[in-house]
Amino acid sequence: MQIKPILSALRRHKAGTFLIAAQIALTLAIVCNALFIIQQRVAHLSEPSGIDEPNIFVIKSEWVGAPGPDQADAQMREDLQVLRQVPGVQNVTPSNSYPLRGDGWDDAIRLKPDQVQDTSGATIYFADENFIDTLDLKLIAGRNFRPEEIGHMDLRYKLAPPVVIITKALAEKLFPGETAVGKTIYLIGGPATVVGEVELLQAQSVEHWASDFAYRSVIIPERLNVSLGAFYIVRTRPGQLETAMPAAVKALFAHNPRRVINEDDGVLPFSEVRSRAYESDRGMAILMGVICAVLLAVTAAGIVGLTSFWVGQRRKQIGVRRALGATRRDILNYFMTENLLISVGGVLFGAVLAIAINLWMVTRFEMHHLSMVYLMGGVAMLLLLGQGAVLAPALRASRVPPVEATRSV
Amino acid sequence: MSGMFVHNLRLGAASLRRNVLLTTLMIMSIGFGVAASMVTFAVFRAVSGDPIPQKSSQLFVPLIDNRGPQYNRRGEPPSALNYVDAVALMRAHKAVRQTMLYPVGLSVMPDDPHRMPFKAPGYATYGDFFNMFEVPFLYGSGWNDAEDEAREPVIVISRDLNQKLFGGNNSVGQRLVLDDKQYRIVGVTNKWDPKPRFFDTFSGNAYADPAQIYIPFTYAIAQHIDTRGNNNCGSDGKRGDTWDSWLQGECVWINPWVELNNAEQVQAYRQFLDGYAREQREAGRFNWAPNNRLRNVREWLDYQHAVPPESRISMTLAFGFLLICLVNTIGLLLAKFMRRAPEIGVRRALGASRGDIYRQFLAEAAMVGMAGGVLGLVFTAIGMLGLGMVFEPQIARLARLDASLMLLTLLVAITATVVAAFYPTWRAAQVQPAWQLKSN
Numbered sequence: 001m002q003i004k005p006i007l008s009a010l011r012r013h014k015a016g017t018f019l020i021a022a023q024i025a026l027t028l029a030i031v032c033n034a035l036f037i038i039q040q041r042v043a044h045l046s047e048p049s050g051i052d053e054p055n056i057f058v059i060k061s062e063w064v065g066a067p068g069p070d071q072a073d074a075q076m077r078e079d080l081q082v083l084r085q086v087p088g089v090q091n092v093t094p095s096n097s098y099p100l101r102g103d104g105w106d107d108a109i110r111l112k113p114d115q116v117q118d119t120s121g122a123t124i125y126f127a128d129e130n131f132i133d134t135l136d137l138k139l140i141a142g143r144n145f146r147p148e149e150i151g152h153m154d155l156r157y158k159l160a161p162p163v164v165i166i167t168k169a170l171a172e173k174l175f176p177g178e179t180a181v182g183k184t185i186y187l188i189g190g191p192a193t194v195v196g197e198v199e200l201l202q203a204q205s206v207e208h209w210a211s212d213f214a215y216r217s218v219i220i221p222e223r224l225n226v227s228l229g230a231f232y233i234v235r236t237r238p239g240q241l242e243t244a245m246p247a248a249v250k251a252l253f254a255h256n257p258r259r260v261i262n263e264d265d266g267v268l269p270f271s272e273v274r275s276r277a278y279e280s281d282r283g284m285a286i287l288m289g290v291i292c293a294v295l296l297a298v299t300a301a302g303i304v305g306l307t308s309f310w311v312g313q314r315r316k317q318i319g320v321r322r323a324l325g326a327t328r329r330d331i332l333n334y335f336m337t338e339n340l341l342i343s344v345g346g347v348l349f350g351a352v353l354a355i356a357i358n359l360w361m362v363t364r365f366e367m368h369h370l371s372m373v374y375l376m377g378g379v380a381m382l383l384l385l386g387q388g389a390v391l392a393p394a395l396r397a398s399r400v401p402p403v404e405a406t407r408s409v
Numbered sequence: 410m411s412g413m414f415v416h417n418l419r420l421g422a423a424s425l426r427r428n429v430l431l432t433t434l435m436i437m438s439i440g441f442g443v444a445a446s447m448v449t450f451a452v453f454r455a456v457s458g459d460p461i462p463q464k465s466s467q468l469f470v471p472l473i474d475n476r477g478p479q480y481n482r483r484g485e486p487p488s489a490l491n492y493v494d495a496v497a498l499m500r501a502h503k504a505v506r507q508t509m510l511y512p513v514g515l516s517v518m519p520d521d522p523h524r525m526p527f528k529a530p531g532y533a534t535y536g537d538f539f540n541m542f543e544v545p546f547l548y549g550s551g552w553n554d555a556e557d558e559a560r561e562p563v564i565v566i567s568r569d570l571n572q573k574l575f576g577g578n579n580s581v582g583q584r585l586v587l588d589d590k591q592y593r594i595v596g597v598t599n600k601w602d603p604k605p606r607f608f609d610t611f612s613g614n615a616y617a618d619p620a621q622i623y624i625p626f627t628y629a630i631a632q633h634i635d636t637r638g639n640n641n642c643g644s645d646g647k648r649g650d651t652w653d654s655w656l657q658g659e660c661v662w663i664n665p666w667v668e669l670n671n672a673e674q675v676q677a678y679r680q681f682l683d684g685y686a687r688e689q690r691e692a693g694r695f696n697w698a699p700n701n702r703l704r705n706v707r708e709w710l711d712y713q714h715a716v717p718p719e720s721r722i723s724m725t726l727a728f729g730f731l732l733i734c735l736v737n738t739i740g741l742l743l744a745k746f747m748r749r750a751p752e753i754g755v756r757r758a759l760g761a762s763r764g765d766i767y768r769q770f771l772a773e774a775a776m777v778g779m780a781g782g783v784l785g786l787v788f789t790a791i792g793m794l795g796l797g798m799v800f801e802p803q804i805a806r807l808a809r810l811d812a813s814l815m816l817l818t819l820l821v822a823i824t825a826t827v828v829a830a831f832y833p834t835w836r837a838a839q840v841q842p843a844w845q846l847k848s849n
Contacts, residue, residue: 015836016744030730037722062528066633156655228637260525282798284723291445294730295730298438298733298734305744
């Protein structure tokens with residue numbers, strides 16, 4: 001295939017050539033970044049929580065009358081008893097929060113009492129001895145809390161439990177290469193001995209600001225008594241979640257009606273917690289997907305339109321070439337190669353533009369750097385798109401009969 | 410002239426009909442591009458708007474660094490005040506108006522035993538709140554300084570709550586029991602829900618459901634009513650472990666607002682804040698130089714990133730998308746116009762001026778733009794319905810397809826298409842009459 005005649009023909013169609021190349025460049029720049037955003041968001045929302053999601057639901061029970069800590073604790077323990085009696089309930093634990101909830105208590109972890117800067121941030125989960133079983137966490141070292149170790153505390157009381165359980169991710173940060181069990185860590189209120197280590201437990205926030213300590217969690221053997229209310233995390237036997245949820249609420253109200261369980265978000269199956277936590281991630285992925293699809297369609301349509309115009313303009317020349325012995329295949333190849341040349345120019349410029357947009361988003365929106373795999377994928381996709389789009393007009397061109405050479409317009 | 414214009418439109422319409430595929434491609438392309446831009450712009454407009462335009466330059470958030478350089482974040486003071494500083498600013502009374510506020514949620518036990526108890530969210534604040542933020546009242550009014558001072562159990566409720574509890578009748582003077590405490594209703598607000606809720610971004614309530622109750626800050630503190638919002642304690646450990654020591658501790662949880670009407674007052678207030686921080690240093694509470702901030706509503710929303718990054722990213726990409734659609738339109742218009750080179754040649758030879766050619770082709774482009782705009786409106790309306798899939802519901806419901814957005818959609822579509830048509834039209838006008846005739 002001769003490239004030179006194509007180039008000289010393109011020189012006579014500067015505007016059209018430039019427009020197709022520009023469109024391919026812009027499309028590449030946007031599609032690469034959009035696909036990259038989709039991948040980032042999807043990766044983010046696929047991070048595991050570490051808990052038995054299909055069988056867990058959460059009740060947010062708020063007290064009426066702002067009870068003091070002791071009264072709140074007594075009410076909470078009664079509620080736990082009530083929930084245990086509900087058919088289908090396997091286990092239940094009270095906590096101040098749960099993974100993916102959004103906000104809660106995050107605090108500083110240090111290794112020495114007089115240390116100024118934190119060694120790590122961590123999510124603080126208040127728990128009783130049923131926490132590990134209820135969430136179905138995997139204890140990989142040490143032991144669970146003993147029932148007699150479980151205390152209860154006011155929201156404002158010093159956070160200084162004698163023992164804690166921490167996640168593997170936190171253990172690796174605090175004691176790299178060593179076992180954390182038996183070691184002492186310093187919470188804000190004082191020292192605590194690590195008695196156990198769990199494999200995986202996600203933080204309550206999946207927002208960007210909490211990504212530094214995403215899986216670093218500390219489990220505190222206390223029931224947290226807040227005058228506002230408490231969360232009950234309930235694990236049901238497989239397949240009984242649907243029936244246990246309303247039954248649990250009914251039982252709680254039957255036992256003590258002085259409470260508020262919000263209609264909208266008072267009882268949430270964990271699947272709903274997950275979908276709410278990642279709403280904006282999922283939304284962005286969908287939006288980017290739609291934009292990509294429409295964009296590729298628009299670009300393909302543009303290529304079809306302009307190439308059709310060129311074919312129409314050059315019918316006579318095509319006829320002359322055919323009359324002089326060019327095969328159909330030669331004509332087809334001509335237009336395919338022409339498009340390839342324009343597309344290559346477009347993707348080269350588009351690649352630079354894609355990287356520029358990405359760098360701008362990195363500084364502006366704290367995004368990650370564009371992976372080259374995406375850039376290469378985008379380049380391949382647009383080259384294929386160009387070839388695909390040009391196929392129909394090129395085939396039409398190849399069917400121009402040699403006799404066209406003798407016709408005038 | 411108008412006759413010519415109509416003539417041009419007729420010519421344009423005839424030409425558009427002649428090449429249905431290219432015309433459809435162009436209209437679709439503009440429709441998609443405009444709709445994507447408008448939908449994302451509608452969201453951006455809703456979240457980046459000024460929630461209180463008439464006063465946003467007079468309302469300020471004073472912040473005091475009570476952590477010091479060792480524990481604050483990147484040199485910035487925490488985004489709220491602790492109780493000690495909040496009370497000190499209220500006592501000093503150095504602004505025209507001032508209030509402190511924190512979110513509360515109080516339980517309502519309906520008299521009807523069949524109705525479920527519910528939480529009424531709202532704020533513990535000072536009487537100045539209502540005038541500062543220009544809260545509209547349906548009945549009654551806010552409370553006064555004396556009632557703040559006396560820690561009176563008074564309450565202002567929202568129109569919605571009044572509807573729910575009193576069937577919409579004037580409830581001023583009635584008693585209302587919340588969490589076993591009796592309040593006297595002094596006012597019922599009209600519908601009022603500025604978005605973003607600039608005065609409570611600290612607790613992430615910028616897009617939360619509207620507040621239903623307002624009670625005196627002083628009464629709430631006296632009754633140990635806990636904040637329902639954030640409580641940020643820093644790592645220095647000075648937190649307190651009982652209600653009273655917590656009030657004296659350095660955890661921040663109170664949103665401060667002051668009203669200052671001119672530059673001198675702002676300057677004076679800055680000096681007052683610095684003086685206060687110096688006093689605290691002399692008293693041994695701070696061991697660092699004054700590090701205070703005083704931001705007005707717009708500066709505050711900007712600092713708090715009230716506009717979600719999703720909104721900016723999607724709008725940026727959508728406008729990039731529109732740009733591509735326009736490049737596409739330029740190409741298609743070029744193809745369409747140049748295909749008619751012979752016709753142009755004939756018209757020029759018969760005496761049409763370049764200006765005539767310009768007018769004819771731009772009129773044609775405007776028609777394409779108009780059609781693209783109408784299609785864009787349809788797509789925008791569909792996109793609005795799908796917003797809930799892309800943005801959080803609290804944010805998605807803020808975006809509206811109102812008259813101004815519809816007008817903007819059409820305007821953007823037509824302007825963009827006409828601008829895109831300039832180059833193809835110029836090329837068309839360059840066609841030499843003689844050359845075209847000869848080649849035929």
